[in-house]
């Protein structure tokens with residue numbers, strides 16, 4: 001089976017992991033801080049706090065921005081559930097912004113309109129979480145401008161966008177956000193098996209996230225300096241968690257990070273190969289990447305024209321039966337039973353159209369162009385599509 005995405009592990013990665021297994025520390029040793037330093041260097045941000053997955057990173061990011069009961073957080077309709085769940089963990093309400101028809105990211109015009117109405121109703125969001133879908137950077141300049149006008153904070157869910165660039169800067173520089181989150185799940189750009197990180201340029205936010213990552217415990221700068229009972233002393237100052245990333249995984253992360261540029265290059269080459277083929281097929285559109293951006297191409301998403309939406313299921317099943325484990329990214333947040341009660345149907349026309357027509361095709365560094373040729377052949381053979389030629 002050819003998956004829609006997968007990890008790329010070489011001997012250097014394996015050696016890095018073995019080295020830690022033979023060392024004194026399997027967790028809380030030198031490798032996690034080393035990984036954090038490398039992340040800061042690579043993405044040109046001041047602070048990196050590595051955690052056990054991106055879901056935890058999003059949770060801690062919300063807590064660091066003091067999201068709590070009574071607050072409202074907005075994200076995109078088309079994303080993985082974790083982008084919305086992080087606000088719910090903090091007791092906040094979630095609301096959704098429709099996507100743009102060509103970038104598949106949060107629509108700036110919908111966001112603007114929704115903010116205007118929310119202001120009148122006194123229901124402005126405390127935090128907005130833009131998601132760089134498939135690695136395609138959102139229009140961050142516009143979102144940043146709106147954040148100043150309407151007074152909200154920004155968490156970039158860049159789970160897909162490790163290695164993407166926007167205005168000649170890497171996503172992760174946090175130029176237009178308070179916090180950026182990456183995921184290191186095996187299907188994402190680089191992997192630690194399970195892992196994630198919060199990047200920020202704000203020392204206070206970084207300290208808070210670091211504290212919450214490990215039980216809310218501090219080992220210096222005590223609340224009351226006279227309370228120091230001896231060399232064993234530490235204090236719990238908040239209700240934290242055990243969201244740490246261990247040294248085995250961090251060393252894999254470090255080794256993977258050195259290959260990120262190569263992975264992005266390879267994925268872009270393969271995506272261009274797909275794009276050239278699809279240019280000639282007018283019932284399918286591909287994701288539009290702006291000229292000021294480079295996508296990591298975590299996913300290669302096609303959208304079938306709405307006049308052919310009834311062919312999507314057939315095509316999906318055909319591709320799977322030919323050995324291509326294609327997938328749909330994503331079921332809109334508002335259709336999940338947990339969320340469906342709070343959202344009116346048909347509020348999000350672009351998301352409806354997208355969800356009825358999208359398929360994620362295989363794309364990862366080790367994929368062969370022969371496989372791409374075959375995928376295209378399977379698509380073109382489909383009877384429903386032939387009818388329009």
Ligand SMILES: *Cc1c(COP(=O)(O)O)cnc(C)c1O
Pocket residue numbers: 053054055056079080082083131157159160183184185194195196
């Ligand atoms: C994968 C993903 C997450 C969660 O990542 P984990 O590391 O698996 O917790 C969050 N948001 C988006 C958009 C994702 O794709």
